[in-house]
Amino acid sequence: MDATTSMYVAQGIHGLAYGMVLFLIASGLNVIFGMMGILNLAHGAFFMLSAYFCYSVLNLTGNFWLALLLAPLFTAFFGIILERFFLRKMHAMGHMGELIMTLGVSLVILAAVKIFWGTENLPVKMPPILEGMVSLGGLEYPVYRLFIIGLAGVVLAIMTLLLYKTRLGKIVRAAVSDREMVNALGINIPVVFMVVFGVGTWMAGVAGVVIAPILTVFPGLADQVGMDAFLVVITGGFGSLLGAVIVSIIFGLLSSYGVQFLSQLAPVVMVGFMALVLAIRPSGLFGVKE
Amino acid sequence: MKCIGKSVLIFLCIFSLFSLTIYSPSTAMAAKAIPGSMAEKVPKVNAAFDVNKMGNMSDFDPSNPIIPTGDTIKIAVVWPFSGPGALNGEIAWIGFAWVAHDINKRGGIWVDGKKKLIEMIKADSMSKPDQAKKICERMVLQEKVNILVGTSGSNIQKIINETGATHKVLTVNIGSLADELNDATNFSRYNFMSSDSTEQIGRAMAYFYGQIRKKEKKFYILCQDYSFGHGLAEGFKTGLKEYYPEAQIVGEDYHKLFLTDFAPYLTKIKASGAEVIYTGDWTPDAGNLLKQSRQTGIMTPFANIFMDEPIMLHEVGVEGTKGLMHIDHYNMPNMFKNPGYVKYYSIWHKLWETKWKTAPFNSTLFAHGTGTIGSWTQQIYWMLSVVERAKSTDPEKVIKVWEGDTYKFVNGRIIKMRACDHKAIQDFEIAEYVTPEQQKVYFSIPPYHWFTGASGPGPAWLVPAAKALPWIDQKLERCADKNGWGE
Structure with missing residues (x-):
């Protein structure tokens, strides 16, 4: 592969890797909104919280894989607590109450992070096996970024199987479509929604761990990535997993090729794409008209 | 014969001392006031x-x-x-x-x-x-x-x-x-x-590369996309025209604040053949840029002002931080040879070691009180x-x-x-980051290094104030007809 070709190919893989990170964050947000109708403004904070959990587990055990397993579970646990003891009661009061509640929770998480971990930048090392470069037909590419693409692919596969090939998935989809009917069939809807919320925050948790070795773990992490995730959800269509996947990849590619060809416009190219999509399809690329 | 032997020995001693002065940039600075430096311009301070x-x-x-x-x-x-x-x-x-x-x-x-x-x-x-x-x-x-x-x-x-x-x-x-x-x-x-100020930093860095270091010629500018980043870049470009006309800017980009993924920029930089990346990024961007560049196999040195945060440097490690060129608005070559400073430094460092036990002040960021x-x-x-x-x-x-x-x-x-x-x-100091074993040239008191887990300032040079005077706005009535010294 000549130098120019390898540069363009590298930009494509960078785009895919970043897109997959966005997918991991945005899909959790999307799952929660799609299934429960809650726009979880604390989603970015959960993502950040997981990066901090990852830091602590790594510090205690020195094992990244254990951190990848535990940190998202801890995060999901807090997500479940939020749903069970705070959001469930607010649900009857409508979306505004939920919005304010999740915003408040994000501020509480931010304050807690500062109390427990401080304000300084915390380092998270990637596992040695994922360090270094691999040769792809002459292109030297970082192993860790390929790992991100692979892991996101696995999560996507699990989510698809869970939603479309299992009984639980059927129940969830049915509950979204007609909550009363599913309830009448004797299925405990609040528990289903609690599980959905847990899964959504777990996905944010996975993203938090995956991104920690690439970014600095600090209290501004939620703001840094959270906004891009919201753009993905809005552009892909609220509640659409397919939309989240496709738009995440498009955003990733726009971001990397934008830097390559239109570097001055790179910072706004994602927002421009979102504006274009919403102008044509106000409900998002794969969103369903209410 | 004895007499000749003695003379040769004395000559060798003097020659060795002279050589040390020549080849140690830090020591050279201390010998006499550099033309255009503050020491020359202001022999007596208020x-x-x-x-x-x-x-x-x-x-x-x-x-x-x-x-x-x-x-x-x-x-x-x-x-x-x-x-x-x-x-x-x-x-x-x-x-x-x-x-x-x-x-x-x-x-x-x-x-x-x-x-x-x-x-x-x-x-x-x-x-x-x-x-x-x-x-x-x-x-x-x-x-x-x-x-x-x-x-x-x-x-x-x-x-x-x-x-x-x-x-x-x-x-x-x-x-x-x-x-x-x-x-x-x-x-x-x-x-x-x-x-x-921004123009000072940019021009000082350009002066260093053009008039002191005279090695790398291809520069890539990557700064944050707001007035500070653009100001630093403009200062650098102005300085290159003035002090290093044969230098080449092989690329120039401005990224949004708090960027997540630097890889696309780094791929462009790699393809440009740049020998130095000039950046004004501050934390967290500075850390993420450095970390991601090393993770993507790009070892090009950064000419920087804020890439000195110790926690981030430790994360990247000794090898990844080696060769960084850091301009400093506080540190001075030879400051550890100044007994007054060593006393001050020791008070700070000892308190950090023994007394400051609460985050964030117990972290390495606060260990030295420099920068x-x-x-x-x-x-x-x-x-x-x-x-x-x-x-x-x-x-x-x-x-x-x-x-x-x-x-x-x-x-x-x-x-x-x-x-x-x-x-x-x-004046400004520009220091090259070297491995802990090589830092003694700068950190000349025990333990003779800044940290063990990261590279840090080693050889250091002084850019005299006259070469990087702050930009003066002649439209400001008070400054009309004044030179860079305000005189």
């Missing part, structure tokens, strides 16, 4: 920090500062103490608390007919302009502060300056580098910019020295003393306040 007059610092703890109340000199510390920029607030706070503790232990400052203690008040800007406006107004109108001091972020500093100008209260800028803050449009008599922490701390000392010499907190009296004033920091750095536009003139 005031200097005297370490022997310091108060007892043994009970100083930045997490639990002793803050006096009553009839005090009130200083508002306008910084973000919450939100993403909160760490900058902590970095500033330790400096303010340190200086206040020291001065108060000395008994305070004689002003307006009596000795007054220093009261530092945290004013949280949250890095948000509307909040900054509110808090500055409150500090002036309710708290009746004597001085507003800021900050990280030129947009916030602008608000501080405007508040001071409106209420005729002194404002001091120790942390924002944008040149436009003191241009013809924004200049206020009540504001003093004791920090360095930005050192610069901010010494600028506060300078400000209070001016107040002390004015014998008053009356802004008019302080302005009179500060305009054209010269001051020597504890580490030997000399700084001058240009009278016409209130911008500071100073």
Whole structure:
């Protein structure tokens, strides 16, 4: 592969890797909104919280894989607590109450992070096996970024199987479509929604761990990535997993090729794409008209 | 024969000493004042920090500062103490608390007919302009502060300056580098910019590469996409034209603040064949840029101003941080050969080792008190020295003393306040990051290195002030027909 070709190919893989990170964050947000109708403004904070959990587990055990397993579970646990003891009661009061509640929770998480971990930048090392470069037909590419693409692919596969090939998935989809009917069939809807919320925050948790070795773990992490995730959800269509996947990849590619060809416009190219999509399809690329 | 042997031995000794002087850049700087440097231009300063007059610092703890109340000199510390920029607030706070503790232990400052203690008040800007406006107004109108001091972020500093100008209260800028803050449009008599500025940094770096290092020729500019980043880039480009015309800018990009993924920029940089990446990025961007470049196999050195945060440097490790070229607005070549500075440094470092046990002050970031922490701390000392010499907190009296004033920091750095536009003139140090074993050339006291887990400043060079004078806006009436020294 000549130098120019390898540069363009590298930009494509960078785009895919970043897109997959966005997918991991945005899909959790999307799952929660799609299934429960809650726009979880604390989603970015959960993502950040997981990066901090990852830091602590790594510090205690020195094992990244254990951190990848535990940190998202801890995060999901807090997500479940939020749903069970705070959001469930607010649900009857409508979306505004939920919005304010999740915003408040994000501020509480931010304050807690500062109390427990401080304000300084915390380092998270990637596992040695994922360090270094691999040769792809002459292109030297970082192993860790390929790992991100692979892991996101696995999560996507699990989510698809869970939603479309299992009984639980059927129940969830049915509950979204007609909550009363599913309830009448004797299925405990609040528990289903609690599980959905847990899964959504777990996905944010996975993203938090995956991104920690690439970014600095600090209290501004939620703001840094959270906004891009919201753009993905809005552009892909609220509640659409397919939309989240496709738009995440498009955003990733726009971001990397934008830097390559239109570097001055790179910072706004994602927002421009979102504006274009919403102008044509106000409900998002794969969103369903209410 | 014995006599000849002795003569040869003496000759060899002298020759060795001479050679050492030639080949050790740090030592060379100490030999005599470099033409155009502050030492040459200002042989006698108006005031200097005297370490022997310091108060007892043994009970100083930045997490639990002793803050006096009553009839005090009130200083508002306008910084973000919450939100993403909160760490900058902590970095500033330790400096303010340190200086206040020291001065108060000395008994305070004689002003307006009596000795007054220093009261530092945290004013949280949250890095948000509307909040900054509110808090500055409150500090002036309710708290009746004597001085507003800021900050990280030129947009916030602008608000501080405007508040001071409106209420005729002194404002001091120790942390924002944008040149436009003191241009013809924004200049206020009540504001003093004791920090360095963007064009100075850019030109100093260009001078270093063109006139001192004379090695790399291909530069890639990657800065943050706002006035500070663009200002730094412009300064560098201006400097290259002036000091290094044969240099080539092989690429120039500006990225959004708090960027997540630097890989696309790094791929472009790699393809450009750049030998040096020039960046003004500050944390967290600085850390993420460095980390991701090494993760993607790009080992090109960065010419930087804020890529010196120790936690981030440790994360990247010794190899990844080797070769960084860091311009510093506080450190000076040979400062560890200055006994006064070593005494000051030891007080700070010992307290960090033994007393500061609470986050964030127990982290490596605060271990040495150099770099930005050192610069901010010494600028506060300078400000209070001016107040002390004015014998008053009356802004008019302080302005009179500060305009054209010269001051020597504890580490030997000399700084001058240009009278016409209130911008500071100073030399700059540029240091090459080397492995811990090689840092003795700079860190010449035990343990002879900054840290063990990262590269740090080794060989260091001085860029004389004359080569990087702060930009002067001739449209500002007070500066018309004045040269870069304000004369």
